Amino acid sequence: MILEVAILDVKKGEEKNFESAFSRAQIIISSMEGYISHQLKNCIEKPNRYILLVNWETIENHTIGFRESKQYQEWQKLLHHFYDPFPEVHHYTDISSR
Numbered sequence: 001m002i003l004e005v006a007i008l009d010v011k012k013g014e015e016k017n018f019e020s021a022f023s024r025a026q027i028i029i030s031s032m033e034g035y036i037s038h039q040l041k042n043c044i045e046k047p048n049r050y051i052l053l054v055n056w057e058t059i060e061n062h063t064i065g066f067r068e069s070k071q072y073q074e075w076q077k078l079l080h081h082f083y084d085p086f087p088e089v090h091h092y093t094d095i096s097s098r
Contacts, residue, residue, distance in 0.1 A: 001036065001055055001056070001057065001093075001094065002055070002056045002057070002058060002059045002061075002062065002091050002092070002093055003053060003054070003055055003056075003091065003092040003093070004052070004053070004054040004055075004056060004062050004089060004090075004091055005051065005052070005053055005089070005090050005091075005092060006051070006052040006054075006087045006088070006089045006090075007049065007050075007051055007087055007088070008049065008050040008051070008052055008082075008083060008087050009048060009049050009083060009084060009085060009087070010048045010049070010050065010082045010083065010084075011048070011082060011083075011084050012048050014048075014082050015042075015047060015048055017082070018050075018079070018082040021078045021079055021082070022040060022078075022079065024078055025074075025075050025078045025079050026038065026040070028071045028072075028074055028075050028078075029054065029066065029071075029075065031071070032061065032065060032066045032069070032071065033061060033065050034056050034057040034058055034060075034061025034062070034065055034066075035054070035055075035056060035057075035061065035066075036055035036056060036057060037054075037055045038052065038053060038054040038055070039052075039053045040052050040053075041053070059091050062091070
């Protein structure tokens with residue numbers, strides 16, 4: 001299992017709009033092959049910061065299967081205009097599975 005971690009800095013004042021758009025976008029990601037689960041958390045100290053945690057079966061399920069799909073184009077339209085700066089995304093694996 002691979003954990004995708006994205007720290008999302010949303011433009012100030014757009015938090016509620018982002019959350020609303022994410023509620024629609026999560027339907028897209030949860031329908032993708034290899035998707036296991038996700039969580040979106042809001043930062044207490046910095047209210048316009050979120051962390052997105054997505055569990056995938058493989059890294060390719062995210063980097064190829066999702067990012068190269070038609071569904072990703074819709075994901076982009078819904079969410080990408082909220083970010084400033086654009087988030088870095090990293091992938092993690094459990095050290096016990098190496």
